Amino acid sequence: MTVKILALCGSTRRGSVNRKLLDVAVRGAGDSDAEARLVSLADHALPFYDGDFEQEHGVPAPARELQRLLAEHDALLVASPEYNGGYTALLKNAIDWISRPMATGESGVQLFQGKVAAVISASPGPMGGIRSMLGMRGVLEKLGMLVIPQGFSLAAAHQAFDADGSLIQKPVETEVRAVGAKLVETARRLSKA
Secondary structure, three states: OOOEEEEEEOOOOOOOHHHHHHHHHHHHHHHOOOEEEEEOHHHOOOOOOOHHHHHHHOOOHHHHHHHHHHHOOOEEEEEOOOEOOEOOHHHHHHHHHHOOOOOOOOOHHHHOOOOEEEEEEEOOOOOOOHHHHHHHHHHHHHOOOEEOOOOEEEOOHHHOEOOOOOEOOHHHHHHHHHHHHHHHHHHHHHHHO
């Protein structure tokens, strides 16, 4: 079975260290013969979730596209930057919109349920975004995802990559790739259960 992974980054910033870290984890998933699709939230501009907006305008087309993408994938790989000790509003907003009712009227929450996820983070700080990772784990678990214990938080991330966007320390790269590989392995096991 070819495992399909949807990869999301909670930052749309050019040169984002979280996007670079996500690229490494995606390569690890590819090493395990998975098919990964990296989606930029910049390509899915969404208003901040508001129940009144939804009632008046419905679920926006970019949210419908994200729902479709999640439905087509077996697993979710998330790079969750840390802003002031928490996950980004951009990432949480996308998840909130995906969870809204689908065009069929069924709950968007079911798109998350029973699927496997992994969370990674990079930060210039000494904790590597661990608080963001823990918060995002809680959100994904609340939505019914199985979040694997393997994750990775990269401290001093602004110094961790070379000019080509590769991790300078090869043992670190090995660990990050292992997150992607473990995500694939877990998704395969779940599909056989």
